[in-house]
Amino acid sequence: MSKETHQGRVVVVGSINTDLVAQTTHLPFPGETLGSVRFSQAGGGKGANQAIAAARFGALVAMVGRVGDDENGGQRLDDLNSEGIDCSGITVTREQPTGLALITVSDGGQNTVVVVDGSNGELKPVDVWCQETLFSDSDVVVCQLETPRETAYASLKLARHLGKITILNPAPAIDPLPPEWLSLTDYLVVNEVEALILSDIPFASESDMGLAARQLQRQGAGNVIVTLGARGAYLLQEGGHGRHFSAPRVEAVDTTAAGDTFIGVLAAQLASRQTIEKSIERGQRAAAISVTRHGGQTSIPTRDEVDD
Known part of the structure; x- marks a missing residue:
């Protein structure tokens, strides 16, 4: 990875998918058959989405992942290369096809997602260990759980060993995650559902957000960010200070990749040594722009659009 002057260096370890997206009048009920008013196919996967968001915000990004030896895999590599992302950490497997995500988006902008792991399930800890140079040259390492858990854990361990900022989504x-995972996490980014599952504290008010975040900190996490969609985000810093951030008001048409957009921009900002407050605010602006557009990666804005 080049060490030229840039906004910051980010490594993303995660999933690379092809998204099959059907637009419907409403999300289907169990047993219901719906006709689609619009269909699209494009690149996706939490890892790839977050990598592209970070790159469009000016970070120098490298990705570690796996694609299948198929047409979708070739297209996904082309997508990432076209964004200037270093794909040297992405391997090709013949054992599984490239991952898929089956997405339904309602007219109100809400979605459901079914993920088919495919090649993402073949990403092993050894694939991470082989990329120590990429990790060493980075400022921030980002992981999610659309690849095997042991691979995400290996990524956090290597990043912490090398003194890098870690973000776990x-x-x-x-x-719930083992405490040793959370102790390796500088920034734990969860939505309300994930916060409930990990902390076992249901949300009824803003004070419950604080309780859930504090429980996750007691389990070992550093800074905890709970994303709340149109209601903004809640940050509990490592020192115990909590703050709610209001979200920009927009009319959402598709929330696909909004959370990934937030995380990618957050990573880019932290890599360029911005404050956590500024990083969250810019991440929220980017996510707000993304939900006004259809699609996943196609909805992710550039830094110029966010700063406009």
């Missing part, structure tokens, strides 16, 4: 969240 534990999505999808299935059950």
Whole structure:
């Protein structure tokens, strides 16, 4: 990874998918068959989305992941290369096809997502250990849970060993994480559902957000950020100071990749040594722009658009 002057260096370890998106009047009920008013196919996956968001915000980004030896895999590599992302940490496997995400988006902008792991499930800890140079040259390392858990854990361990800032987006969240995971996490970014699963504290008010965040800190996390969609975000800093950030008011048409946009911009900002407050505010502005557009990666704004 080049050491020329830039906004900051980010490594993203995560999923690379092809998104199959159906636009419908409403989200289907169990057993209901709906017709789609619009269909699209494009690049996706939490890892790839976050990498692209960070790159569009000016960071120098490298990605560690796996794609299949198929047409979708080739297209996804082309997508990432076109964003200037270093793909030397991405390997190609013949064992599984490139991952897929089946997404339904309602007219109100809400979505449901079914993920088919495919090649993402083949990303192993050894694939991380082989990229120590990428990690060493980075400022921030970002992980999610759309790849095997042991791979995300290996990424956090290597990043912490090398003294890098770590961001963990534990999505999808299935059950509480071991304390040793959270102790390796500088910034834990969760939505309300993930916060509930990880902390076992349901949300009824803003004070409950603080309780959930404090529980996650007691389990070992450093700074905890709870994203709340149109209601903004809540930050509990490592020193115990809590703050709510209001979200920009927009009319949402598609929330796909909004959370990934926030995390990618957050990573880019932290990599360029911005304050956490400024990083969150810019991440929120970027996410607000993204929900006014259809699609996943196509909705992610550039830094110029956010700063306009």
